[in-house]
Amino acid sequence: MHALGLPVRRKLVEAGAFAEAVRIIQFANSRNIPILLPKDFWCLNDRLKKPELVPVHGILEGKILTLLCLILLRWSPVALGPSSLEEITTLLSKSKKVVWIGPVKFGSSIQDSNGTSILVKLLRKLSQRNCDVTVVGNMACKALMGESAAFSSCNIIENVSVIWEFLKGRKLPGLMALDRGYPYTIDWHAIYADPTQPLLVDIGSGNGLFLFGMASKWKDTNFLGLEMNGKLVKRCLEAMHQSGLKNGYFIETNATSTFRSIVSGYPGELVLASIQCPNPDFNKPEHRWKMVQRALVEAIRDLLSSNGKVFVQSDIEAVALRMKQQFLKYGNGEFTIDHQEEWLRENPFGVQSDWEQHVLHRGVPMYRLMLSKSVR
CATH class of the missing domain: 3.40.50.150 (Vaccinia Virus protein VP39)
Known part of the structure; x- marks a missing residue:
């Protein structure tokens, strides 16, 4: 989102990844591959205990509270909003292969558990319809198993670091040893x-x-x-x-x-x-x-x-x-x-x-x- 010029809290941006994000966007555009970005978030700030729904362009606008002076409280996203989830579920419902890497949330919230539940239920249906579903990473696997223990049709891989090495094209010693043996x-x-x-x-x-x-x-x-x-x-x-x-x-x-x-x-x-x-x-x-x-x-x-x-x-x-x-x-x-x-x-x-x-x-x-x- 930062590479495309969308508003993002500075603390959520990994500065060293900016150039890499730009290259990914350029490569995707050259192959006509769409990149789906969130449209809204459930957000919190320092004074709110209950999340509020904020559109993506409103993240940096904050919320002004009048006490003895004006205080601008920036929004911190904690989970995907309903419009974002609806667009994701629409895209996933047409997919033949799904790889879910990492968590859906930025922090703890009631709305996030609902969003995770929506995605997990959809993945269960897709896997039963001959869609190849792979879930990678400890947090994503826990979310999956927390919603349903009957996910035998999905590929569960808790160690995300191994997957990153494989996707980078690195030679994994274990696989090389098996090939030789x-x-x-x-x-x-x-x-x-x-x-x-x-x-x-x-x-x-x-x-x-x-x-x-x-x-x-x-x-x-x-x-x-x-x-x-x-x-x-x-x-x-x-x-x-x-x-x-x-x-x-x-x-x-x-x-x-x-x-x-x-x-x-x-x-x-x-x-x-x-x-x-x-x-x-x-x-x-x-x-x-x-x-x-x-x-x-x-x-x-x-x-x-x-x-x-x-x-x-x-x-x-x-x-x-x-x-x-x-x-x-x-x-x-x-x-x-x-x-x-x-x-x-x-x-x-x-x-x-x-x-x-x-x-x-x-x-x-x-x-x-x-x-x-x-x-x-």
Whole structure:
């Protein structure tokens, strides 16, 4: 709210987070992602024991009391107001995935318990309607369980610090240890009709539109999608089975840490790896990217066949440039750019992902790059 110029009590503002908030707003605007802000609050001041409802623009106006002199008492928000709750519940009721991190309140109030109860009841209904609900943080989990003990359909994660590290794209030691201790063992013969065919791996395959198009077009190549969203993977596997195609498959995984373990056991050659429109993480001024990290680049470099290809693209030039830099930096001199122009004008495969179609429909350019592996 402070970054957008809305009135906020100075004591509630974390000064060091201002620049980060501005970057988040700019990124959201570039992707047409709405950010919902409160319209009203239940507020207190030093002289009031009962909260009063205050519109968001009235927070700094305060309340004037006449004693022997005029005293301006600033409002302190303690909970979301009814208009804010109504807008939030309307948005949530249309959602397929909800992540609730942290408490709803700023302080103790009777109105807050009512607001929390409204949200908890809505989340219970959503979770029963096949909405993926995750509640993160000790206070949020307590609020949830305090309203209802029957929340088996929700994901409950009390340790919020671990989630922040995961969302930042950090490598969590526990997950890395599990990947090393329990490497993937895959029956490739059960997956593909011919597991000796060349393999193309799409990292972050999303809803699988790109791989479905490629598998239909190139019957003499096998295609593997690696995707973290389990629901998308499930739908892709069902659609692949219904299509009758025997050269496509999807795995739910974090490819950053498991790519080497999965692909190293494939009987044939890895001829191409693609990374398309990864989500950037603007957590740091220098930008940290969730997906394209050194470990992934080195795994692709080591497993890719001689003269194999790497295709990357993004609708955000800084993301595409960062991916290019990562491959050239950690490729040990084995990657070269295939083309003379800075970015490829057209998709070299003639098959577009869903996000690529969305971007081009908006008239926004895609930044594409093709790299070749050439062992020195």
